[in-house]
Amino acid sequence: MESSSPATVSAGHGPGPAPADLLGRLRARGAGDPVTHVERVPARAGVPAPWPSWAPEELRAAFTRRGVVAPWQHQAQAATLAYEGDHVVVATGTASGKSLAYQLPALATVLADPRATVLYLAPTKALAADQLRAVAALELEGVRPACYDGDTPRAEREWIRRHSRFVLTNPDMLHHGILPGHAQWSGFLRRLAYVVIDECHTYRGVFGSHVAHVLRRLRRQCARFGATPVFVLASATSGDPATAAGRLTGLPVTAVTEDASPRGGVTFALWEPPLLPPDSGSAPPDSSSVPGQAAGDRSSAPAPGQATGDHDDLRQVRRSALRETADLLADTVAEGVRTLAFVRSRKGAEVVAANARRSLDDAVPGLGDRVAAYRGGYLREERRELERALLHGDLLGLASTNALELGVDLVGLDAVLICGYPGTRASLWQQAGRAGRSGQEALAVLVARDDPLDTYLVHHPEAIFGAPVEATVLDPANRYVLAPQLACAAVEAPLTPADLVLFGDGAKEAVDELVAAGALRQRPTGWYWRHRERPEVDLRGEGGAPVCVVESATGRLLGTVDGGSSHFLLHPGAVYLHQGVSYVVDELDLADGCALVHVEEPDWSTHARDVTDLSVVSVRSYVDAGPVGMFLGEVDVTSQVVSYQRRRIATGEVIDTRPLDLPARELRTVAVWFTLSPQSLALAGVQSADVPGALHAAEHAAIGLLPLMATCDRWDIGGLSTAVHADTEAPTVFVYDGHPGGAGFAERAYGTASAWLRATRDAIAECGCETGCPSCVQSPKCGNGNNPLSKPDAIRVLDVVLANLPE
Ligand SMILES: [Zn+2]
Numbered sequence: 001m002e003s004s005s006p007a008t009v010s011a012g013h014g015p016g017p018a019p020a021d022l023l024g025r026l027r028a029r030g031a032g033d034p035v036t037h038v039e040r041v042p043a044r045a046g047v048p049a050p051w052p053s054w055a056p057e058e059l060r061a062a063f064t065r066r067g068v069v070a071p072w073q074h075q076a077q078a079a080t081l082a083y084e085g086d087h088v089v090v091a092t093g094t095a096s097g098k099s100l101a102y103q104l105p106a107l108a109t110v111l112a113d114p115r116a117t118v119l120y121l122a123p124t125k126a127l128a129a130d131q132l133r134a135v136a137a138l139e140l141e142g143v144r145p146a147c148y149d150g151d152t153p154r155a156e157r158e159w160i161r162r163h164s165r166f167v168l169t170n171p172d173m174l175h176h177g178i179l180p181g182h183a184q185w186s187g188f189l190r191r192l193a194y195v196v197i198d199e200c201h202t203y204r205g206v207f208g209s210h211v212a213h214v215l216r217r218l219r220r221q222c223a224r225f226g227a228t229p230v231f232v233l234a235s236a237t238s239g240d241p242a243t244a245a246g247r248l249t250g251l252p253v254t255a256v257t258e259d260a261s262p263r264g265g266v267t268f269a270l271w272e273p274p275l276l277p278p279d280s281g282s283a284p285p286d287s288s289s290v291p292g293q294a295a296g297d298r299s300s301a302p303a304p305g306q307a308t309g310d311h312d313d314l315r316q317v318r319r320s321a322l323r324e325t326a327d328l329l330a331d332t333v334a335e336g337v338r339t340l341a342f343v344r345s346r347k348g349a350e351v352v353a354a355n356a357r358r359s360l361d362d363a364v365p366g367l368g369d370r371v372a373a374y375r376g377g378y379l380r381e382e383r384r385e386l387e388r389a390l391l392h393g394d395l396l397g398l399a400s401t402n403a404l405e406l407g408v409d410l411v412g413l414d415a416v417l418i419c420g421y422p423g424t425r426a427s428l429w430q431q432a433g434r435a436g437r438s439g440q441e442a443l444a445v446l447v448a449r450d451d452p453l454d455t456y457l458v459h460h461p462e463a464i465f466g467a468p469v470e471a472t473v474l475d476p477a478n479r480y481v482l483a484p485q486l487a488c489a490a491v492e493a494p495l496t497p498a499d500l501v502l503f504g505d506g507a508k509e510a511v512d513e514l515v516a517a518g519a520l521r522q523r524p525t526g527w528y529w530r531h532r533e534r535p536e537v538d539l540r541g542e543g544g545a546p547v548c549v550v551e552s553a554t555g556r557l558l559g560t561v562d563g564g565s566s567h568f569l570l571h572p573g574a575v576y577l578h579q580g581v582s583y584v585v586d587e588l589d590l591a592d593g594c595a596l597v598h599v600e601e602p603d604w605s606t607h608a609r610d611v612t613d614l615s616v617v618s619v620r621s622y623v624d625a626g627p628v629g630m631f632l633g634e635v636d637v638t639s640q641v642v643s644y645q646r647r648r649i650a651t652g653e654v655i656d657t658r659p660l661d662l663p664a665r666e667l668r669t670v671a672v673w674f675t676l677s678p679q680s681l682a683l684a685g686v687q688s689a690d691v692p693g694a695l696h697a698a699e700h701a702a703i704g705l706l707p708l709m710a711t712c713d714r715w716d717i718g719g720l721s722t723a724v725h726a727d728t729e730a731p732t733v734f735v736y737d738g739h740p741g742g743a744g745f746a747e748r749a750y751g752t753a754s755a756w757l758r759a760t761r762d763a764i765a766e767c768g769c770e771t772g773c774p775s776c777v778q779s780p781k782c783g784n785g786n787n788p789l790s791k792p793d794a795i796r797v798l799d800v801v802l803a804n805l806p807e
């Protein structure tokens with residue numbers, strides 16, 4: 001959540017040490033200087049604006065009581081646009097007060113028109129609950145704000161539908177509850193004046209495409225009742241927010257991006273942990289892959305609670321970012337500096353907090369108590385208590401997952417440590433934005449993990465500080481999203497030709513497919529849903545139904561793993577981590593969708609291997625660049641998890657490889673790929689025996705760098721490389737979206753191909769390692785155990801591509 005007030009409450013203790021001095025002491029600790037770059041982000045004075053003349057006195061007074069003396073200029077501008085009926089997106093920084101921009105027009109309208117209603121959508125229940133508190137605290141008569149989500153008791157639901165005029169919910173509830181029950185909601189929808197979409201940058205990829213159609217279904221129902229609500233969207237700073245918001249809502253949206261809130265200056269350091277001396281904890285090279293086989297890299301996301309960035313399965317070359325962050329946290333806390341450390345995984349946050357506590361206690365017994373961990377999965381009361389303790393200075397250090405990115409009004413810290421690039425510049429700025437209380441100088445440090453993207457970024461500060469934040473990528477035309485969404489819409493009301501325009505590109509084709517499949521029947525009055533049951537469509541579902549993880553002895557449900565990852569993480573014998581506890585899988589029952597596990601902490605980890613096959617279905621677009629070809633198209637990816645390795649945790653030593661008997665799975669998706677002629681490779685000095693390793697290494701690094709171009713995560717993407725592919729008849733590297741129907745990432749890669757592969761080439765070439773490391777060409781999710789890989793030949797491959805590809 002955002003503070004809606006320019007007068008943000010801040011803790012009442014004195015200024016911390018000057019950030020530059022603090023940084024100087026931190027970087028002087030060890031041998032060598034870990035800091036690769038220091039950027040000064042200047043302070044900015046706020047630009048207040050008068051209250052808009054249309055804002056009623058009652059509302060101004062309510063905000064003034066809450067400490068808002070006057071709006072900032074961007075708040076007043078966005079609010080007035082919305083009040084005058086324009087759809088608007090306000091895309092400004094952390095704590096710039098985006099809430100006021102929609103509360104002002106929405107509440108003014110509710111006060112002026114005793115019938116008008118407002119629907120507020122947040123990506124999480126926690127954020128909706130925070131907003132409910134903020135609106136309720138204004139104590140405006142007749143608004144009766146209420147949350148309506150899965151936790152709302154049945155007994156209260158009818159009251160809310162009838163009487164609340166400010167309903168706060170989430171897209172899932174809109175999809176599963178409100179739209180299917182539109183008859184009961186007709187009174188509310190008929191009077192709907194505003195739809196507020198908070199944190200709209202989180203609606204990206206496949207999830208975002210689903211939400212885009214849920215919003216079109218909402219607009220359709222409103223139109224049936226004669227309502228045409230105004231959409232007000234709030235976004236973190238993002239590239240081209242008007243276009244993204246337009247894709248999301250299907251409406252023309254005006255963007256307000258000029259942040260007029262005040263900000264303290266930030267000293268932003270890029271930090272690369274030192275290389276470890278050779279021999280410390282290195283594992284023998286792995287040699288178990290089959291020569292000549294295509295190298296496939298899976299795209300399934302890791303389960304929540306699984307460490308994603310802390311790859312324990314690779315040779316450690318640099319000091320781990322987790323250890324480095326824990327030390328920095330201990331050092332800043334010892335200096336009395338209020339510090340927040342962002343860590344990507346839940347387990348990582350716990351590890352950082354525990355290590356920092358330990359070193360502080362070693363120095364001064366009891367000092368460790370001033371550091372805590374904070375992550376999603378904690379109870380709300382626990383989180384509130386931690387936030388309170390940090391604001392009041394009882395706690396000085398918090399190690400958190402990005403749970404803090406959403407839903408919490410915690411700003412004004414002296415220092416922010418970011419353990420590993422969070423995947424996008426948008427997230428990076430959002431996290432760094434927590435630093436700096438009421439105009440004071442603050443410190444932000446990005447600690448690089450041992451992977452190609454982080455390494456590239458700490459050596460290319462211009463890619464962070466000189467580049468605009470990413471655009472939010474979503475693709476409502478994805479037919480794997482469009483067809484099921486049209487089925488949902490048809491259940492709500494028969495589809496008409498006008499609806500095909502509303503649902504946009506591909507809607508007619510999708511309807512024809514549904515008719516051919518017997519799901520819809522065409523009648524003179526429209527297309528009708530033919531079945532009794534509603535279609536089952538999960539907005540966030542990916543790769544099949546989730547698999548439940550159940551402890552055999554107690555029958556306790558530990559959690560779920562998405563279907564796409566289940567074969568990798570829950571195969572028989574797999575070591576599965578959940579909230580810091582280690583379990584071993586006894587049985588994976590795919591028919592029932594559950595895995596039975598028992599508590600056990602063996603001294604090995606498990607690593608599944610898969611065999612991937614890819615065939616080209618169609619080519620959408622291509623660039624013919626002489627010996628090089630660049631393509632975008634549809635592909636079928638077939639993968640089968642065939643075995644797993646057990647490796648010693650301490651040394652990485654491979655104990656054995658065990659076969660598995662799991663079925664193959666198919667994914668129809670979108671890929672970008674490039675081909676090179678064998679002659680051009682030979683001319684560039686790549687021996688034919690080294691071609692597989694060259695392509696495989698280029699593929700890994702290209703996947704690692706794609707998040708620089710698109711708002712995706714390395715785990716959203718898969719890849720495959722081969723010295724000769726049956727469909728292309730040439731050496732080929734494929735990079736594909738790991739979601740059925742694609743998610744827009746490969747398309748983005750194709751559109752920015754030369755910039756993307758240039759950054760990839762530079763990342764490999766500039767890495768200081770000899771033969772390849774996790775900072776350049778090794779991948780934490782390689783299906784082939786990072787073998788074969790040839791770092792120097794990967795550079796030659798990319799040089800050939802870049803020399804031929806038009807800019
Ligand atoms: Zn390297």
Ligand SMILES: [Zn+2]
Pocket residue numbers: 295296297696700779781782783784785786787
């Ligand atoms: Zn690989």
